[in-house]
Amino acid sequence: MAGLAAKFGSGAMTNSVAEIADNDALFVIGSNTTENHPIIALRMKEAVAKGAKLIVADPRKIPLVKYATLWLRHKPGTDSVLLNSIMKAILAEGLEDKTFINEQTQGYEEFVQSLDPFTPEYAEEMTGVPAKDIIEAARIFAAAENAGIYYAMGITQHVMGTNNVLAVGNLAMLTGNLGKRACGVNPLRGQNNVQGACDMGGLPNVYPGYQKVDVPAVQEKFEKAWGVPLSGKIGMPATVMTGAMLEGSLKGMYIFGENPAMSDPNTTHSVKAFESLEFLVVQDIFMTETAQLADVVLPGASFAEKEGTFTSSERRIQRVRKAINSPGQARSDLAIIDQLYKRITGQGDLEIAADPVAIFDEIAGLWAGVAGMSYGRLEKNSLQWPCLTEDHPGTEYLFKDGFNTESGKAIFSQVPYVASKELPDKEYPFVLTTGRQLFHYHTGTMTRRSSGLNKVAPEPFVEVNPADAKILGVNNGEKLTVTSRRGQIKLKAKVSKIVPPNVVFIPFHYSEAAANLLTNDAMDPVCKIMEAKVCAVKIEKR
Amino acid sequence: MLNLNIDGKDVAVASGTTVLEALRLAGLEVPTLCHDERLKPFGACRLCIVEIAGMPKPVTSCTTPATDGMVVKTNSERLYRLRKTTVELLLSDHPNDCMVCGSSGDCTLQELAYLYGIRENRFLGEVREHSRTDHNPFIIRDQNKCVMCGLCVRVCDEVQGVGAIGFSERGFEAKVIPPFGHDLDCEFCGQCVSVCPTGALAGSLWAGKPRSGGVVKTDTTCTYCGCGCNITLSSHGDKVIRIDSVADNHNRGWLCVKGRFGYEFINSNERLTTPLIRKKKGGEFEKATWDEALSFVAEKLSAIKEKHGADSVAGLCSARCTNEENYLFQKLFRVGFGTNNIDHCARY
Numbered sequence: 001m002a003g004l005a006a007k008f009g010s011g012a013m014t015n016s017v018a019e020i021a022d023n024d025a026l027f028v029i030g031s032n033t034t035e036n037h038p039i040i041a042l043r044m045k046e047a048v049a050k051g052a053k054l055i056v057a058d059p060r061k062i063p064l065v066k067y068a069t070l071w072l073r074h075k076p077g078t079d080s081v082l083l084n085s086i087m088k089a090i091l092a093e094g095l096e097d098k099t100f101i102n103e104q105t106q107g108y109e110e111f112v113q114s115l116d117p118f119t120p121e122y123a124e125e126m127t128g129v130p131a132k133d134i135i136e137a138a139r140i141f142a143a144a145e146n147a148g149i150y151y152a153m154g155i156t157q158h159v160m161g162t163n164n165v166l167a168v169g170n171l172a173m174l175t176g177n178l179g180k181r182a183c184g185v186n187p188l189r190g191q192n193n194v195q196g197a198c199d200m201g202g203l204p205n206v207y208p209g210y211q212k213v214d215v216p217a218v219q220e221k222f223e224k225a226w227g228v229p230l231s232g233k234i235g236m237p238a239t240v241m242t243g244a245m246l247e248g249s250l251k252g253m254y255i256f257g258e259n260p261a262m263s264d265p266n267t268t269h270s271v272k273a274f275e276s277l278e279f280l281v282v283q284d285i286f287m288t289e290t291a292q293l294a295d296v297v298l299p300g301a302s303f304a305e306k307e308g309t310f311t312s313s314e315r316r317i318q319r320v321r322k323a324i325n326s327p328g329q330a331r332s333d334l335a336i337i338d339q340l341y342k343r344i345t346g347q348g349d350l351e352i353a354a355d356p357v358a359i360f361d362e363i364a365g366l367w368a369g370v371a372g373m374s375y376g377r378l379e380k381n382s383l384q385w386p387c388l389t390e391d392h393p394g395t396e397y398l399f400k401d402g403f404n405t406e407s408g409k410a411i412f413s414q415v416p417y418v419a420s421k422e423l424p425d426k427e428y429p430f431v432l433t434t435g436r437q438l439f440h441y442h443t444g445t446m447t448r449r450s451s452g453l454n455k456v457a458p459e460p461f462v463e464v465n466p467a468d469a470k471i472l473g474v475n476n477g478e479k480l481t482v483t484s485r486r487g488q489i490k491l492k493a494k495v496s497k498i499v500p501p502n503v504v505f506i507p508f509h510y511s512e513a514a515a516n517l518l519t520n521d522a523m524d525p526v527c528k529i530m531e532a533k534v535c536a537v538k539i540e541k542r
Numbered sequence: 543m544l545n546l547n548i549d550g551k552d553v554a555v556a557s558g559t560t561v562l563e564a565l566r567l568a569g570l571e572v573p574t575l576c577h578d579e580r581l582k583p584f585g586a587c588r589l590c591i592v593e594i595a596g597m598p599k600p601v602t603s604c605t606t607p608a609t610d611g612m613v614v615k616t617n618s619e620r621l622y623r624l625r626k627t628t629v630e631l632l633l634s635d636h637p638n639d640c641m642v643c644g645s646s647g648d649c650t651l652q653e654l655a656y657l658y659g660i661r662e663n664r665f666l667g668e669v670r671e672h673s674r675t676d677h678n679p680f681i682i683r684d685q686n687k688c689v690m691c692g693l694c695v696r697v698c699d700e701v702q703g704v705g706a707i708g709f710s711e712r713g714f715e716a717k718v719i720p721p722f723g724h725d726l727d728c729e730f731c732g733q734c735v736s737v738c739p740t741g742a743l744a745g746s747l748w749a750g751k752p753r754s755g756g757v758v759k760t761d762t763t764c765t766y767c768g769c770g771c772n773i774t775l776s777s778h779g780d781k782v783i784r785i786d787s788v789a790d791n792h793n794r795g796w797l798c799v800k801g802r803f804g805y806e807f808i809n810s811n812e813r814l815t816t817p818l819i820r821k822k823k824g825g826e827f828e829k830a831t832w833d834e835a836l837s838f839v840a841e842k843l844s845a846i847k848e849k850h851g852a853d854s855v856a857g858l859c860s861a862r863c864t865n866e867e868n869y870l871f872q873k874l875f876r877v878g879f880g881t882n883n884i885d886h887c888a889r890y
Contacts (some may be wrong), residue, residue: 192768241858295819306864329815
């Protein structure tokens with residue numbers, strides 16, 4: 001998100017899901033959309049049925065490839081090289097959108113120079129994608145009237161994740177695919193309310209509405225609103241907290257509705273960190289891997305038991321309504337946080353229940369992006385931010401009237417080649433990449449407790465290309481031991497051409513063979529995201 | 543624009559509109575079993591027939607394009623008789639078991655039988671007897687109840703792009719099956735279940751659950767990925783018994799396997815039901831009251847802050863929980879502890 005914010009002044013899907021059907025060309029990179037965002041994928045299939053051209057860039061033969069005009073099977077970790085070479089080819093053919101570049105962007109000259117090394121031939125060598133396919137992709141994308149780019153964690157979960165996002169943004173700028181319908185740069189958010197958690201200031205550097213904690217005027221605004229002095233010091237991102245716990249400077253933590261002891265790359269390391277805390281509170285609906293490490297566990301409520309709002313990937317704020325009561329003494333998370341807030345700050349009456357409507361109004365008063373929203377309006381229709389006034393209809397796509405940067409222009413970035421931190425070598429000859437599968441969700445806390453889903457996808461597996469399987473002497477369904485420098489798991493082989501030779505894939509849903517015991521916690525220097533998508537492993541049959 | 547007269551009403555519609563769409567724009571309705579606005583017209587059930595001036599026989603309105611000057615009649619004694627006969631023919635080999643059918647009350651065929659008052663059937667004869675059982679955990683097929691409307695086949699192909707099922711055989715033997723009659727092996731999105739107008743397709747999870755009495759429906763938002771699909775929870779007491787999605791929302795009523803069938807975790811008996819405190823490191827969890835647990839947490843975190851400074855505490859909020867909860871959580875850390883150490887799993 002930091003990448004997009006730097007370029008455009010805002011980090012979210014620029015366009016809406018319904019517009020996808022009207023794309024003339026789609027470029028899907030680092031997103032296994034049919035399995036991770038099945039309903040967004042329906043719009044992609046609709047676009048293809050209407051004649052749009054679909055380019056899929058993915059090392060795995062994901063289901064979307066079946067609908068693609070062109071499939072670019074690049075090596076894991078070479079996304080920015082591929083993107084740069086496509087842009088180089090667009091320039092070589094003179095297909096760039098000169099008007100858009102002149103009127104709405106800055107930093108173009110330096111950007112063009114930075115593309116120099118990225119000839120299709122160089123890219124073929126680095127990415128494994130034939131130069132002619134790179135040129136073909138350039139032609140398809142640049143020739144389209146309305147072309148959209150869609151990406152997810154396959155782009156971001158790398159040490160050069162921010163760079164990858166910058167390159168994606170460059171491609172949209174170079175072809176003038178911003179600020180209009182049915183195009184744009186569209187990060188597909190993986191969780192129901194990850195957009196909302198960011199919007200609400202669940203980040204170490206910003207208050208609600210992406211207002212920076214280290215800008216004195218902003219700090220003053222929130223000090224006035226909340227009636228206490230606030231810290232102007234940027235806090236620690238989650239990935240940095242791990243180190244701080246181990247080193248002893250971070251002593252107390254409160255985690256709610258997250259399971260980092262399973263989802264963190266290099267889990268052994270983060271479990272050790274949580275164990276070293278003086279005090280850990282976990283609030284969840286199940287005894288998760290993280291809750292097992294806690295000093296206090298607080299039983300929260302599922303989505304079916306609470307009132308509130310979620311914000312979807314397309315900036316759409318929607319109501320969540322209570323259907324049933326929570327089991328036993330479990331309480332809504334809002335009620336629990338409210339009680340702790342009152343006890344810790346000494347403000348407010350413990351007898352009065354927290355009111356989501358009042359809290360939403362408080363948010364709308366502090367963030368202009370949702371100033372025009374209220375439960376009254378949301379009761380009838382969901383709304384997409386920005387929604388500035390009570391009669392504002394919400395915003396289908398961003399940047400219609402320029403960008404939110406200081407100059408009002410989008411900023412081209414120079415993206416050099418950065419290699420993944422851990423590449424295969426003699427000892428660890430395979431590249432491991434991780435992800436989700438259709439039938440499960442994240443750490444499996446919910447889906448593995450849903451009998452049907454667990455019946456069709458009962459156990460962990462590692463996808464191995466038939467050529468590698470032959471060398472290893474392994475048949476489909478046989479047990480393999482997969483080892484990285486950080487950990488070891490045993491699981492069944494799934495011999496499949498979905499993965500290319502020398503690459504293996506493991507879904508990270510299964511605690512009995514947790515893929516994140518193997519993954520690398522090397523971090524992107526800007527976003528502090530960990531490199532869950534590429535690490536080196538060895539595979540043995542035993 | 544095209545100008546039509548339907549049942550004496552003048553209506554102007556865009557070129558490319560079908561007669562069915564035009565009559566609906568005029569606020570009129572005809573029965574249909576095989577039509578869904580989200581899919582291409584199919585013309586299988588023959589119930590949407592209308593009379594058009596100048597045409598010798600009634601035509602299906604769903605497949606007839608509107609033309610300028612068209613004069614349409616949606617209701618006449620003849621149309622009523624033809625529609626009633628069509629429903630009677632459909633019922634002639636339909637199991638007469640609404641009493642035990644999970645779709646009773648949510649079945650277009652049942653509604654039509656009610657509308658036309660069909661109790662006796664003039665066409666009783668041979669009845670289809672399919673005896674297959676499926677082994678998947680999500681979808682029950684009762685082919686004896688299939689009316690061959692083709693909605694399931696079309697949604698699977700046109701919307702889902704999967705094509706897991708198709709028509710096989712002809713005439714009386716015609717049926718919808720997966721390739722070679724094998725077991726269904728698909729994405730289990732359940733789109734087919736959601737469009738089936740009878741009890742031929744149903745969700746295994748809601749078989750045997752209450753159909754209407756005491757069932758409460760709540761419109762809410764799916765809890766899985768960032769697509770943000772609108773869903774309707776059916777609950778009975780404190781149990782969620784079914785999930786659907788209405789057709790006129792931004793996800794157009796389509797859901798995935800997790801959204802439609804992945805809700806059992808809500809009523810799992812592994813849910814946490816009481817606060818737990820571990821009094822000393824390495825010890826066992828002990829049950830606690832809310833007051834004990836909340837006071838303990840407030841004291842401990844405040845004491846750490848007092849002793850080691852504001853930045854010695856941190857919070858992870860949740861990409862799974864509501865905006866209001868996340869807002870209050872970050873406010874707790876910023877106001878209550880004076881630290882910006884707040885983050886969540888956006889990076890995973």
